[in-house]
Amino acid sequence: MNSQNDKSPATGTRILVVDGTGRGHAICDLFTRTHPDVTVFYGPGCDVIDQERIVPVPSISLDEPRTALDFLKDNPVEFVFVSNIDALSRGYVDVLRAHGHRAIGPTRAAAELESSKERGKRFCSDHGIPTAPYQFFTDPEAAKAYIRSRPYACVVKTDGLCKNGDGAIVCKTASEAEAAVDGFARESGDAFQVVVEKRLEGQEISIFALLDGDSYLLFPTALDFKRALENDAGKNCDGMGSIAPHPADGPTLREEIRETLLDPLVRGLRQEGLDFSGFIYVGAMMTDTGLHVIELNARFGDSEAEAVLPGVHSDFTQLCRAILAKELRDQGLVTDGFVRCSVALTQGRVESTDPESLPGWPFGAFITGQPITGLDTVDPSEATLFYANLQKDAEGRPVTSGGRVLHVVGKGLSLAGAVDAAYGQLGRIAFPGMRYRTDIGARLLATGGAGHRAASEAPGTIFEDRESDVRSYSRSFPTLFARAKGDWLIARDGTRYLDFFAGAGALNYGHNPEALKHRLLTYLESDGLTHGLDFATSAKADFLHTFQQYVLAPRGLDYKVQFCSPSGTNAVEAALKLARLVTGRGNILSFSGGFHGVSMGSLAATGAAYYKQGLYSSLPRTTQVPYPDSPLGRFNSLDYLRRLVEDPSSGTEKPAAILLETVQAEGGIYVAPVEFLRGLRAFCDKHGILLIVDDIQAGCGRTGTFFSFERAGIQPDLVTLSKSISGYGLPMAVLLIKPELDIWQPGQHNGTFRGNQLAFIAGAEAIRQHWMDGTFAASTREKGGLVAEYLERHVTRVFGAPVRGMGLIWGIDLSGISGITAGQVSKHCFARGLVIETCGRQDDVLKLLPPLTISRENLELGLGVIVEALHEATCGAFNPNLKVAG
Structure with a gap:
């Protein structure tokens, strides 16, 4: 091997990146971070880089493509990615291709769009791309005469590449512009070539796209800080820093970028026959009359690449393969919300x-x-x-x-x-x-122009005018949401919000998971049944087989599956109705603080008085029993149950069933002890009472096991599931029934939407993706441990607020902290870009309910935002410099 280093590349995909800048390091990192088995040879690279699968090749020179050819003789690669303008302007891509190598990057002729300012300006003018008026000069006196004739301030640019980064001088006056011309004349002598253009006013923006020659993929934008000194003073250099995404980034601006700049740019490349693949960087100005191009660059910006590329999570190797196949138009870009x-x-x-x-x-x-x-x-x-x-x-x-x-x-x-x-x-x-x-x-x-977390677009009056006042979440999170991906919600104006709400537990696998989305799209494209009542369908059969194989059988559970109408309350209604049919008794015991839905039977078993206003006299028979833990403290619920049921003079009818959540979610995140659950199972067996576990919010992995009751080793008689059972946030509700209790007659309990075929498709795929072994559950428990440790250290010790929970369902109890409410903290979190709900008897508990698939870094990020919001709420002022340890 001729790599001239001590690293031994792994087997698998091997590529070569030609660069030698911070941008080049960021590109190498993008390759290795997004593809599990790619090794990147980096020439000449930087031998200080100590990243696995990045192999510097110092023998490669940016000035001489034959050094790359020599290396490739002994080190074959799938393709070469050239991202340095010095190499590109010397025809690196042309030479590599001429020797049979697949290379990504503009050819020498295409790279002239950057290496010659005049060529880039002429290209824009020829193809209707907005740019400032300009003239090209080879005579200094003619250039100065033109400057004196202009009624506006000018920018003077040397035509070719400039090593010191000072190739463009932005002038305020004609005399400054003439002095700039004289300076370039002294430096260049007979080779004098400059472009003089109108100085544009506005905010600059760096625009990036990946091209395959026929189409492009737009990347996040950035704001570059080019001046060498503070307050944008000093020389204009290659960039002293940047922020990404650009504060103005959003759907409207991106559409303007496509229509005004990138679409005509790609058309122009095709019309001129310019072979341009890889990154293009359009430096533009946002003016009062729209976007105008300042310069075209034949590679990614530096230092923008360092800020933009770490946020890209699409497989970059696959994107490069799409470039080589000219299939980039079929690709999408996944980015995080940082x-x-x-x-x-x-x-x-x-x-x-x-x-x-x-x-x-x-x-x-x-x-x-x-x-x-x-x-x-x-x-x-x-x-x-x-x-x-x-x-x-x-x-x-x-x-x-x-x-x-x-x-x-x-x-x-x-x-x-x-x-x-x-x-x-x-x-x-x-x-x-x-x-x-x-x-x-x-x-x-x-x-206040940071933009990213400034007030995003409000929902608008249509919701106030036409939607019922019963709406709630749109009041708590006042923005107009348009898209979502993974751990993130995205407003229509482009503002991103980290999601610690997960659709109230309906999105345990995050937003739009790729594997599930692919299955749904394939099914829809095949004209698969979407509405099936309770027909026997292939989608339902697949779900039942998958659920039996990977959920029930490994846990030794034997349940019949009833598909109810779409919401969790429908599953609870079915469970209560069936329990009454089986036992012939009408009373149901449930627990204070519980929440089971808002239809009449479910509502009767729900503890919260808020939902029952004016309805007490019409609700079915239920008896509320204190939960083992509550805001009033610990309670011996089993002893209380014995007194109710075993005392013939208690005044309470023997119940048909006892209904409970093993983790009360809406009630304030109270976790039932294992000993209580086991004792309750034995109590129900002794007295012929059915045990119903409502696992609608705490099930499907939320507590670190698929069912929340697994930790106690019990088997309920009936189990209700909804929310995340569909895997994709699609409506679906299920009642699990011990076989001997399934006494339903055909059609005795039905509903038009009990056959949601799309939910079957996504639900089966979610189980295959996450429940074929114990890895996913173990990951949830590990993340739960991280949350417990973090909250104990930064919340309980600092603010004195108790925390409760398990797995990835946690509550921060703020009832004992004077002067703040959970609602206030939720608002502070939302202003910082975190969506988080409240719960509890008085909405005094902050409820953490992130997707189970959340990355560790996003989980830690959200926890840090909560702590910052608590500081903000208690101190009464926002502190942008607050450092959260840990």
Whole structure:
């Protein structure tokens, strides 16, 4: 092998990335992070990178493509991804393809859109892409005369690539522009070539798309900070930091980007026969008259790549394969909901001096080989490092090797959180002459323009005018939601919210899980039955077989399955009706604090008085029994039951059934002890009473086992399931019945929508994806342990608020904290981008109900937001710099 390093690449997919910047490191990281078996050869790369499956190849030169050809002779790869403009402008892609290699990147002719400013401007003008008026000059005097004739301020750009990053000078006056022309003339001599264009006013935006020559895939946007010094002073360099997504990003802007810029750009490439694949970067200005192109770049931006690419979770290797097959139009892009802030750490003069007065990029001459410390102390949960100009010295220690040394990228749900993370972590790094801007994103924070968590689009008056006042969640979370994916809800204006609500427990597997969505789409495309009453259908048969094989049989359970009408309350109604039929008795015992639905039978068994107003006299017979735990403290519920049932003078009719939740959700997250559940099972057996477990919210894995009662080793007579049993948030309700109790006559209990075929399809696939072994349940329990530890450390110890729960259903009891309510904390969380519900007798408990599939980093992120919101509620003021430990 000719890799010139001590790493041995794993078997599997192997590719080569040609770059040598922080952008290149971010691209390599994207490949390895999103594909499990890809090895990335990175030439020339950076030998300080210590990431598995990234193999630096220092023998490869950006200036000479034959060095890559020499390497590839002994190290075959599936394809080469060229992302450096110096290499692209030298025809790297052309040479690789001429020697039979599959290469992604624009050819030399296509790369001229960046390597020549005049070519890029002409391309925009020829194809109707908005850009500022301009002229191209090879004579300095003609350029100055043009400047004097313009009634507006100008920007002067040297035509070709500029090593020091100062190739564009934005001028306020004609005299400044003429001075810029003179400066370029002195530097270039007879090779003088400049573009003079109108200076645009507005906010800049960096736009990125992946191209295959025929179509494109739009990536998140970013805001770049190009000036070398604070407050956008100093020289215009390659970028001192960036934030992503751009504060203005959203559906409306993205549609304008597509229609105004990218669609005509791709058409223009086809019309001119330019072979352009890989990333294109459109630097644009958002003006009063719409988007205008400032420049075209034939690669991803730097330092924007460092802020944008970590948020991409689509398999990038697969996207590259789609490029090579020209099938990119069939691909989608999965991104997380984090805001990221990248800060470039650059090298200046080691001795103390005024940086603005020094020549060169960006702070004047510097000394390479300076030792760098602290890289291994940066917390990876807070920030990511992307290396540019670093190398190992003779003793294997990292030292500086160029001007822009590395990028520190912080992440958060808000811009404030991302900025805080970046600057909090970069303070751990040091090297002589280290310089960086201290104000990346600061102006946006100061003016409230951070955008990401500013008030998103309100639902509008149509809901107040036309929807009943019974609506509730739209009042708690006042935004207009449009899409959802994984752990995230996305408003119509593009604002993202981390979901700790999960459809009140209906979305245990997250939003739009890919495997389930694929199954549904395939079924729909085959014209599969969607409404089936209780017909025998292939979809129902698949669900029953799968449920029996992977849920019931491994647990030693033998239940018949009744499909009820769509909601959980329908399953409870069926259970109560069947219990009365089986026993011939009418009374039902249930527990205070329980919630079982709002139809009449279910409502009678529900403890909350709020739902029963004006209906007490019409509700069926029920007797409420104190739960083993409640806001009033612990209670011996079994002894109370014995007194009710065994005392003939208790005044209570012997019940047909006892109905309970083993974890009361709406009641305030109270967990029934295992000893109580076992005792209750024995009590019911002794007295011929049916035991019904309502597992509608706590079932389907929520507590760390598929059924919430598994921890007690009991088998209820009847079990109700709904919410996440469909796997996709589709309406479905199920009653599990011990076979000897299934005395229903045909059609004795029915409903039009008891045959939701789409729910059968998704529900079966959800079981296959998550319940074929114990891995998923173990993961839920592990995450539950993380939540318990975090809440104990940061909530109970700090605020004195008790926490209760198990698995991924938890409650923070705020009833004992004076001056704040759970509702207030929920609002603070929503303002920070977290959707979380309240529960409890007085809505005094904050209820944590994230998807069971939530990533560990998103779980920790949401927990941190809750703690920040608690601080905000108790202190009465928002503190964007608050650091949450742990």
